[in-house]
Amino acid sequence: MTGIVVTEIARADAEVVASLGRLGSATVHEAQGRTGYVGPGVRPIQQGAAVAGSAVTVLTAPGDNLMVHVAIEQSQAGDVIVVVPRGDSPYGHIGELMATQMQVRGVRGYVTSAGVRDTAELRSMGFPAWATHIAAEGCVKDTPGSVNVPVVLGGAVVNAGDIVVADDDGVTIVPRADAARVLAAAEARAAKEAANRKRYEAGEISMDINGLRPVLADLGVRTVTQAEYDHGRR
Incomplete structure (x- = not known):
């Protein structure tokens, strides 16, 4: 219109x-x-x-x-x-x-x-x-x-x-119509990020805090040494 x-x-x-x-x-x-x-x-x-x-x-x-x-x-x-x-x-x-x-x-x-x-x-x-x-x-x-x-x-x-x-x-x-709900979710997210920031500042990394190691394993991503990688390319 x-x-x-x-x-x-x-x-x-x-x-x-x-x-x-x-x-x-x-x-x-x-x-x-x-x-x-x-x-x-x-x-x-x-x-x-x-x-x-x-x-x-x-x-x-x-x-x-x-x-x-x-x-x-x-x-x-x-x-x-x-x-x-x-x-x-x-x-x-x-x-x-x-x-x-x-x-x-x-x-x-x-x-x-x-x-x-x-x-x-x-x-x-x-x-x-x-x-x-x-x-x-x-x-x-x-x-x-x-x-x-x-x-x-x-x-x-x-x-x-x-x-x-x-x-x-x-x-x-x-x-x-969603403003109040979104605000509550955004405040919760901001609080979680603030808590994680303190953990990062203390030396932790996102691989552990976010539980990403099992995700990589499920996707078939392998960890190899440089020597193993070079040997596999021969």
Whole structure:
């Protein structure tokens, strides 16, 4: 469906969103069963930024940012605007001026499978973005699209109000209905990793902590000395 703007979307609990953001995209991805990661094609334009927020989704035509302007009007503090064109779009769908509007409204970041421009200015402003393209060429504003409808961003479906977790490792999407469950699983994973880190610091290695020796044996991987290996090649 195109040509529709959905208003008054449901959003997840703010503290749940913030907690998922603190845990990070990789931990959240693993905790929800290795799902939700949008893929390596959507990359940060900066380093060191980590955000989480409720998705305001935009389905747009390639090279057209009309509906991004509409999405800004629909956004609230704590949101992340997610823009997906219907096809590859190596154009700068936003730049400094649109980012200024978003920042004033409290939007935490911008994620897109299209492009952005004015990247130096966005970094200077402290407005984080994740994009497939960086492109100087801008967009037109003459094609209908939709706001707050389901979109497919890389390898993940994003519904309005889903939680976007984005940092240096990429972007992971958490369905709003699963937020509390995923948070509990991610916290448990983080606690386990913290405990393992102490064991690594004490000199243990992952082969033993993760029980990998029986896995190698079951797969038929053998351990031989250099002399045995060289002899077997003769």
